[in-house]
Amino acid sequence: MPSTRHELRLSDEALAFLRALEDRDRKRLGVHLRELEENPFRPRPKADIKNCGRHRGVVFYRRLVGDFRVVYRVPEREVKITEIFRRGRGYRWLE
Secondary structure (H helix, E strand, O other): OOOOOOEEEEOHHHHHHHHHOOHHHHHHHHHHHHHHHHOOOOOEOOEOEEEEEEEOOEEEEEEEEOOEEEEEEOOOOEEEEEEEEEOOOOOHHHO
16 A cells, blocks of 8 residues: 555544543554554554454454554545454454
């Protein structure tokens, strides 16, 4: 994929989750979220990316960031973060 910058957008739920985190975790996630602006499809060390498949016709991706999971989609030149949650919650909504 070309390395043209994407615009990052967060859902209200994702933003609320980030705001509720401790500063250390919020900053760490922020670094990884900004990396998605450069290339949302390229895996990086300590930040695995997986295609989660389609849900209602939309392709979703998941990025692992330590104990956190970031779920997003990439329409056009945007990265839309739909959810951020801690490991263990699962992806039942994608079924």
